[in-house]
Amino acid sequence: MAQSARSDVRLAEMIASLSLATDLGLGVPQEHVLRQTVIATRLAAAADMSTDAQAATFYVSLLAWVGCVADSFELSQWYGDDRQVRSDSYQVDRTGLPMLRFLLDHLAVGEPPLRRITMVGRLLTSGIRDAANSFVAHCQTTSDIAGRLGLQDDVRRALPHAFERWDGKGVPAKLRGEEIEPVMRVVQIADDAEVYCRIGGVESALAMLRQRSGTEFDPALVDVCVRDADRILGDVDGVDAWSVVIDGCSALDRRLDGPELKDVLTIFADYADLKSTWFLGHSRATAALAAEAAGVLGLRPHEVETVERAALISRIGVIGVSTGIWDKPGALSIIERERVRTVPYLTERVLSRQPRLAEIGALAGMCHERMDGSGYPRGLTGAMIPVAARLLAAADVYQALSEERPHRAAFGRIDREQILADEVTAGRLDAAAVRAVLAAAGHHLGRRPDMIAGLTRREVEVLVLLVRGWPNKRIAAHLSITPRTVGSHIEHIYTKIDVSTRGAAAMFAMRHGLVPDNSGN
Template structure:
């Protein structure tokens, strides 16, 4: 059907959000994929492996934000530590030195010394666990996208090393899938090629061959350097990647597009425990409000899908900002105001997604021109965007934030109507949202994976970022009991980190935005 996006286009769009999460320039992952495909061909990988290279490269780092909450606790800006990690061979003293230079970097001297001490006793283990969370989250996304078993195995080895010193450390040398060995080289090489050209990439590859990277593949890359790196920053990486997509690609029918965009929603909300489930909730509320306003089926689909992706650009904002308990600085506020702009850019390359992105990018515009990023006024804001703006504003009031509790229903209504009276929100859209919210009914938690009701409660509190002692106090049980429940949850769900557990909970409807009054992480 005309206008249906292809699977490759959806995954390539998601890679643009990954660039933001990595703290790297836009289209890093696309350029990395160009390098990977060229290297796979030069290395003589068979047709199936070259097809797998395409998907493994685009998805390899999609799990990068799974440990953003944990990284921000130690390093402040999770995006900066990720970007800077490319400059070192990520093991041993070089990696430890890098982390120590970032621990508590923005804290006063005495507090920073204390934070470094705490990091040395437990934080390094948290950082290593982050690699596991990354792989498990990537695996969840790959599974939901319908990737084949070969791709999923390769993705699970993203942080393994040729010398066997990687994470989780269960594979080394040729035990690592050839596709992943190719992608690992392409990832770092693109960063160095972008900043210093092919010569800088060559120096880096020589310094890490036999340790981080497969020496034979490094030799192949160096031997074919001109062809592999040529014109990398002059070409349209998006077009090169999409045109070269393998036979496994397929159209995504509009009937299944919502399901795919739910992945985008969960991905964005994983950035901070405070927003888990937010995008799905906004989408559902906006959809119900569109029904209240008797919108056409096309507009209803548009606002529903825009609700799912309206915070996709949040991956470009440090989690320390989303989690900050105090007032944001002017610079931090400006970064937050860029979220809808980032969202539009991420979705702009594919026509169907671009149409959705244009509405999503207006989620924070206001009828009186005081919104962002463009300061549009009512006449320039279409009805679907007005509904989305009202739904996003209402849902935000319904959820707890680091600076305030969630508002009770009567106060939410009053706050939304105050925005209408001030001319910020469209009156008809706001009334439709209030009507939709007023008719909402509770939903019983749907248990999966053999979880008990108590385990589901523990899971929801865990993914919100609460420590075992906090969970114990909330549920009036002992910390040891909580630890046992968490062990059972991890065993039954097949994950072992908070970030991966959050993706599981979102996927199976086990956590709702604003769905618990439990204490949130500070």
């Protein structure tokens, strides 16, 4: 595909996919933001808003809470699980004494009593100001993303008003009443209404709206929602929200060309890395390294492009794990480790609704698979893992080793090279992928390192032919060595991989992706 050609991905599909990642950060069930958007657009229509305003409602709704990851570090410092506190906040009118009580109830949960007392004191002296600053960070991040997406002025004008309130007690500008953009007033109602509809039904949502009318919400819009409740809220839990949203975005939608698609995927990368201060820049660096390594390995241009795109979005699922886990300085518990292992699955789910993104997401979801089957989430083995995924895995490991983490310092270049070589010897990473990544990272490689399980390059060549049933003489003739040398190699191979039959050796070769090979045999 020519670089200037249009891709088969639409801007609306990208933003809707990003909203699925936002759901993870909010700690709410998947497609909350999509269902919220269905409600918002219905309410905008029922309120006789202009055609332009109704079109803008789609994008404002999809992006209103995208900045939620911006304050993950701060929330985790106060409350541990940033996702849980966001999810629970829907149950309270977020101002005054009810909000203060909510914050105190969630403060330092699980911590020793003395630390909780200390944290309460800190919250009362500076925590409220910090909470307001987190809303500012959210709005600024959302505005940054909207600007990078090139969205229209009416969309970008409304987004900073996400946390303003009708009664003027919101943040950051304490706007009041009609000073708040009408589109955002609609979205605010739709956001909470979706949660209450899902948990308690339409009547529960209407009771909440009546209670907050004139304080948090525009009373005129609440009246419209109550009046037309069946049409606006009645079937929201049964509609295909993705299709409704994508079809409704057409007024402001466009297809992305190749460079634009990469730019938007880079936004996804930055969004994922914002989840923890330890991750900043990781996805961009991994993508650059993986793409360079793909070129070293001789992949075709479109394959290099696919590797780079998959690397950019390979960590979007980290948003679905509490920042308190990512920032934990000690060993993770079993439950925490299991949560971390869901990241590739969550990445695939975020990208699953658009066909082209689903293809890229399937590759990204293999980032933590290993050649010996010890990886996750599916425990794939060698031959089941494509070359692109092997490159992605090696690049991700190398880049992670170069970065500091809460439980360790960054590794130096020599140590990184040795660790990757050890991973090859142990059978977890692919030798060719590791060599390409090291070359791309500027390592000066001498002889080819030992292969899986300590096998040399020549032993791998013998193994590949042996498991295909070739007799020793034929192997010898093909490799220009003697039959006796072949026999010696086979003896060493069996010893190194701890088998004694051709069939068992064949299973080993398939598990580690050694067959089919690229020699044309």
